[in-house]
Amino acid sequence: MMDDFEKQLKDAFQRQDPSADFESRVLAAASREKQKPRRWLALWMPGHLRWAAALAMSLVLVAVVVRQREVHERAAGEAAKARLELALKITSTKLKKIQDQVNAGRQDE
Amino acid sequence: MKNSILIACFAMLPLAAQELKLPPNIEKLAAKAEEVVDVTMDGALLQLAARFLSDKDPDEARVKKLVAGLKGIYVKSFEFENKGEYQDSDLEPLRAQLHSPGWSRIVGVRSKKSGDNAEVYLKSENGGFSGLAIISAEPRELTIVQIIGPLQPEDLRDLGGRWGIPKIDLGRKPGKED
């Protein structure tokens, strides 16, 4: 049986959700894991295909850079959202406390 | 005593145009505080945050609506290990700014027993509200909140119970004091 302090600890340690795209990133990484053994085959490609492979690789790298930028922007946006949530919660908690004090004062009258 | 200082790391953005300047004595409290919460969000940062609020989630949609026209939200909270780390007189320069035209103190609560002292100010402009300020002074904690921009008290009230925010009632007109 938990006491009040332990219940406060439970409140403070509620589970949080990761970013909305976490699952898709994990699945993408798992998918890349699965394809790893096939990469060595590229070394055996005929010469003319290697250029195509190099071009494809460059495009992939560009996509990775763009994706990185998106990831950073998302991280910044999520962080801003977290700060906003904190600010509004602190504001409302303080207002609620003040309201309770005002109401308590009225009851004493 | 371990000082743990948390600073909002948005240094790449221009310095926020806070309506109320915190007096130097208050800024210096960071060095004495055991923990500091510093949230500085100007219009640009608020819009960035709003972009990541979902229109489909009713709670987040309400917050998005509240934040839409705001120019800034600034929260500074200091928590001290001991009482007496700041004086009420340290807050006078801040209160002086809140006596300027447009600002009205709508609530003032003081408890001799607990030593808590709290004030709420609203700024009115063109028939509506354009700012909210809260000074919450407790023996071991000092919190100052500024919200700048078009604001309706019912917007804050409507947030109550959602997104983890406590329910509040702020339906007071400027100029009336408890």
Place this chain on the structure above:
Amino acid sequence: MERGPGSKAFAELVREHQSMVFSIACHFLRDRSLAEEIAQDVFLQLYRNLESLESEAHIACWLRRVTSNRCVDYVRKRQRRPETGLDDGPEPRSVEAAGDPLLNRKLRALVQSLPEKPRLVMILRYQEDLMPDEIARTLDMPVRTVKSILHRSLAMLREKMERSMGDPR
């Protein structure tokens, strides 16, 4: 798509357990993006070891254990090669259904100041609601040690909170 025990797809397992894994890491490290990195590594390790896991319950326990170990390993590596401080960056976003957000931050900060194993014990107890014997199995510690850690950590936290809240009125 790979299937785990009971024919559950890997994707389903990620969906079901991501919040648990992420939260253990996030509460331990107090760094959201780092927690996501560690959580992703944990799930990749799960992906590689799916065949060897016997049941749903085994998976959950396995995930908690691996996440805990990864977190401790990360902290120990950083202590050998310090880079940026754990306190850098904003406080991770927390969804708090009730309670004073400042109080909750204070509690999390106090737990974060505990050494690694006591910190994990507290997180597994209060985030995951595990009993001491389950925590002991997860962290590979004697039950007696877990109970002792809980007792001492709670006492320390209570004392620090009482001091910071002030004397009773």
